[in-house]
Amino acid sequence: MLTACRVTVLVKALPHPSRRYGETVCCAGVTPSGEWKRLYPIRFRHLRENKFARWQWVDFRYRPPTNDRRVESCHVAEETIAVSAKLPQSERLRLLGPMIAPSAAHAAAAGHSLALIRPLNTRFHWRPKNSSLIEKERAAYREAVAQKGLFDRDDLRALEPLPYHFRFSYHDANGPHHGTCEDWETSTTFWKWRREYGETSALERLSGIYNDEYPRRGMIFAMGNMAKRPNIWLLLGVIRLDPEPGQLDLL
Numbered sequence: 001m002l003t004a005c006r007v008t009v010l011v012k013a014l015p016h017p018s019r020r021y022g023e024t025v026c027c028a029g030v031t032p033s034g035e036w037k038r039l040y041p042i043r044f045r046h047l048r049e050n051k052f053a054r055w056q057w058v059d060f061r062y063r064p065p066t067n068d069r070r071v072e073s074c075h076v077a078e079e080t081i082a083v084s085a086k087l088p089q090s091e092r093l094r095l096l097g098p099m100i101a102p103s104a105a106h107a108a109a110a111g112h113s114l115a116l117i118r119p120l121n122t123r124f125h126w127r128p129k130n131s132s133l134i135e136k137e138r139a140a141y142r143e144a145v146a147q148k149g150l151f152d153r154d155d156l157r158a159l160e161p162l163p164y165h166f167r168f169s170y171h172d173a174n175g176p177h178h179g180t181c182e183d184w185e186t187s188t189t190f191w192k193w194r195r196e197y198g199e200t201s202a203l204e205r206l207s208g209i210y211n212d213e214y215p216r217r218g219m220i221f222a223m224g225n226m227a228k229r230p231n232i233w234l235l236l237g238v239i240r241l242d243p244e245p246g247q248l249d250l251l
Helices: 089-099 105-110 131-147 185-197 199-216
Strands: 005-011 016-018 021-030 035-040 058-065 073-076 083-087 114-117 118-129 164-172 177-178 220-225 233-240
Touching: 005 035, 005 220, 005 233, 016 131, 021 089, 021 131, 021 220, 021 233, 035 058, 058 073, 058 089, 105 114, 105 220, 118 199, 164 185, 164 199, 177 233, 185 199, 199 220, 199 233
Parallel strands: 035 073
Antiparallel strands: 005 021, 005 058, 016 021, 021 035, 058 083, 114 220, 118 164, 164 177, 220 233
């Protein structure tokens, strides 16, 4: 028995190779009533007319996963995905504002495995990956693309690994933290800008977005823990959202 659900998408993390499903993307969204749902396994690049972007409303059917006890997790029937309009900007704070937690630790204490936080003292930076790691990731992406089912797309090229670790340092109610940015949107923006402006300019532009514009206008992080290591939280999404009166006082 499949259950129907609707979410506005907030998280599309970097694709990861999967032994069982090939290449998958960790996706998550929020229902109209403000409940988190984690969508898995989403083989995003195999989707055709039902691809979705951040803020779009997505309808789907799911069953409880067999190997993931996190309450928000849904095993999605990929063929049931239907995409509709985006959540208007004027309605985003009203939906997400009440969900913003003081920290990921506060969310974990409440039994959640996904959270929104309003970070302070953020600093975006990058560090080059070494060549052996890049080649290891390149081989894994090639292997993932080679795992095709009968009805899968046959025109996919293996992803090229990012040449940098993108990271944030920040504070929340539990103090200072450092986290690798797993946000796919950040990765695709880097590649787009590198093609258009060159690598140095692409990095400078990302720095301008994440070290100036977003902190000045309002920014939240979407955080999620790992199924097998629930004490480890990852930075899955960097989201532009206007500040809510009183929210910063919690941090």
